[in-house]
Amino acid sequence: MQPETVLAGGRVIDGSGGPSRLADLVLRGGRISHIVPPGSARTTGNVIDVTGLAVSPGFVDMHAHSDLALLADPAHEAKVCQGVTLEVLGQDGLGYAPVTDETAEPIREQIAAWNGTPELDHSWRSVGEYLDLIDRGAPANAAYLVPQGNVRMAVVGNDDRPATEAEIERMRAMVARGMADGAHGLSAGLTYTPGMYASDDEIVALLEPVRAAGGYYCPHHRNYGSRVVESYQECLDVARRAHVPLHLAHCHVNFPQNRGRAPEVLDAIDEATVRYGLDVTLDSYPYRASATYLGAPLPSWAQEGGAAATLARLRDPDTRARVLREIETEGTDGNHGIPMDWTTPVVTGTADPALSWAVGSSIADLAKKRGEDPGQTYADLLVADELRSGCLLQVGNEENIRAIMRHSAHTAGSDGILVGDRPHPRGWGTFPRYLGHYVRELGLLSLEECVRHLTSRSAHRLGLTDRGIIQIGAVADLVVFDPDTVDARATYEEPRRTPVGIEHVMVNGEFTVWDGRRTDRLPGRSVRRNAR
Numbered sequence: 123m124q125p126e127t128v129l130a131g132g133r134v135i136d137g138s139g140g141p142s143r144l145a146d147l148v149l150r151g152g153r154i155s156h157i158v159p160p161g162s163a164r165t166t167g168n169v170i171d172v173t174g175l176a177v178s179p180g181f182v183d184m185h186a187h188s189d190l191a192l193l194a195d196p197a198h199e200a201k202v203c204q205g206v207t208l209e210v211l212g213q214d215g216l217g218y219a220p221v222t223d224e225t226a227e228p229i230r231e232q233i234a235a236w237n238g239t240p241e242l243d244h245s246w247r248s249v250g251e252y253l254d255l256i257d258r259g260a261p262a263n264a265a266y267l268v269p270q271g272n273v274r275m276a277v278v279g280n281d282d283r284p285a286t287e288a289e290i291e292r293m294r295a296m297v298a299r300g301m302a303d304g305a306h307g308l309s310a311g312l313t314y315t316p317g318m319y320a321s322d323d324e325i326v327a328l329l330e331p332v333r334a335a336g337g338y339y340c341p342h343h344r345n346y347g348s349r350v351v352e353s354y355q356e357c358l359d360v361a362r363r364a365h366v367p368l369h370l371a372h373c374h375v376n377f378p379q380n381r382g383r384a385p386e387v388l389d390a391i392d393e394a395t396v397r398y399g400l401d402v403t404l405d406s407y408p409y410r411a412s413a414t415y416l417g418a419p420l421p422s423w424a425q426e427g428g429a430a431a432t433l434a435r436l437r438d439p440d441t442r443a444r445v446l447r448e449i450e451t452e453g454t455d456g457n458h459g460i461p462m463d464w465t466t467p468v469v470t471g472t473a474d475p476a477l478s479w480a481v482g483s484s485i486a487d488l489a490k491k492r493g494e495d496p497g498q499t500y501a502d503l504l505v506a507d508e509l510r511s512g513c514l515l516q517v518g519n520e521e522n523i524r525a526i527m528r529h530s531a532h533t534a535g536s537d538g539i540l541v542g543d544r545p546h547p548r549g550w551g552t553f554p555r556y557l558g559h560y561v562r563e564l565g566l567l568s569l570e571e572c573v574r575h576l577t578s579r580s581a582h583r584l585g586l587t588d589r590g591i592i593q594i595g596a597v598a599d600l601v602v603f604d605p606d607t608v609d610a611r612a613t614y615e616e617p618r619r620t621p622v623g624i625e626h627v628m629v630n631g632e633f634t635v636w637d638g639r640r641t642d643r644l645p646g647r648s649v650r651r652n653a654r
Contacts, residue, residue, distance in 0.1 A: 127150075131174075175602050182584075184210050184369070184405040207627065208580075215272070216271045232429065261634060278316065281427070315422060326360055395531075417432070446498075470511075482544050
């Protein structure tokens with residue numbers, strides 16, 4: 123049993139969105155046992171004076187790519203030092219469970235630019251086996267979504283064709299097994315292979331066991347560019363047909379063509395909520411640049427069959443010419459129907475150290491230095507690094523970001539890719555940037571409302587009644603921060619800088635950050651759906 127601890131004299135922001143208040147929190151056995159007026163706690167335990175500081179529930183990262191980092195990096199400072207106490211994994215339809223003996227390695231290769239290739243024993247296959255590893259001790263808690271692309275690859279492969287009825291039944295069984303293992307829902311990556319090859323009807327069929335288990339649907343939708351509003355509407359329609367709650371992953375309205383169009387998306391969400399009673403939430407990160415693997419903008423037909431087939435096409439001069447023509451002039455499905463502007467993709471990391479000369483530069487700048495066509499530079503880099511390079515895409519719109527974060531369905535998701543030489547700063551800065559830049563500096567949200575977005579609203583989507591809120595009996599996942607100084611320090615040039623103003627962080631009642639520094643504690647565990 124953990125000794126009793128009192129957080130004394132802090133400004134308690136309980137996550138409900140209501141007014142803050144001064145109070146002492148008494149913690150016992152990893153939970154909040156009492157909330158009493160300042161100075162009235164009676165204890166023989168450890169009393170920590172947090173006068174002048176805010177005490178809030180731990181932050182919930184609704185869109186995390188820490189699937190391997192939680193196993194391979196005991197420090198995990200990127201998230202822990204932001205105050206993140208719970209991360210939702212298995213995002214964008216691609217993750218590390220469930221896998222088969224045949225799909226485990228191809229999936230690891232496909233998303234190496236998201237998660238790296240740390241030395242791990244990858245012997246697990248099911249969602250339950252993966253979560254069992256988290257339960258051995260992790261820097262933060264983890265919830266999981268069954269990735270639809272994993273399921274399709276295991277049953278259909280990387281083929282661009284409809285699944286048969288027999289295949290749909292096998293996929294449904296895999297989803298049901300993942301939900302029984304404790305997953306909270308189904309994620310889909312509908313601009314990534316092989317998930318993009320599934321029709322909406324197929325997705326609706328896979329959501330049957332999700333509905334039966336009380337889970338939710340979390341799509342990376344099909345188009346952020348030329349059909350952005352229509353694509354969000356398709357997600358709403360799928361959730362309505364499947365009778366499941368919907369959580370829209372990294373809900374952004376990108377590209378110059380869509381500047382100022384966020385209200386159209388938000389209006390569609392509001393209409394679905396009112397007309398059909400649809401339960402919708404969404405997450406976003408407070409940065410204009412997005413991030414993915416460098417090969418993501420390729421047309422879907424060029425990615426059919428997996429990495430080896432894609433590389434063979436890029437090595438063939440005629441096929442490469444067709445690929446580049448579509449990317450540059452027509453706008454591929456991989457690039458959301460928008461013709462490529464080669465100044466927007468910036469290389470963040472390469473698997474081959476010999477290619478590090480490319481990191482930090484846009485494809486346009488690299489081509490200029492090499493005296494060649496940008497498309498050829500792009501294709502050459504993909505081949506040389508065997509599709510394992512990562513990139514930023516400078517395609518966001520600030521006015522859309524601000525409109526979305528003010529919506530009543532909004533939560534926070536870092537979408538943090540933590541690998542590469544110069545990854546996106548969102549992996550280290552999302553949560554303090556909300557609190558510092560958008561609350562304190564710009565006043566777009568009150569502090570209490572912003573904390574609600576970062577905590578209880580996310581916990582509610584996950585069906586958690588004892589996390590994301592400060593109340594008697596709740597789990598002691600807590601953040602102590604200074605509202606006057608909290609801010610992100612991570613930049614595009616120095617993305618791995620930890621924030622300021624996050625003083626203490628507790629996970630399951632144990633300090634993972636003390637006085638602004640990471641401790642050696644690993645109290646994180648899996649948070650499984652309907653676990654008792």
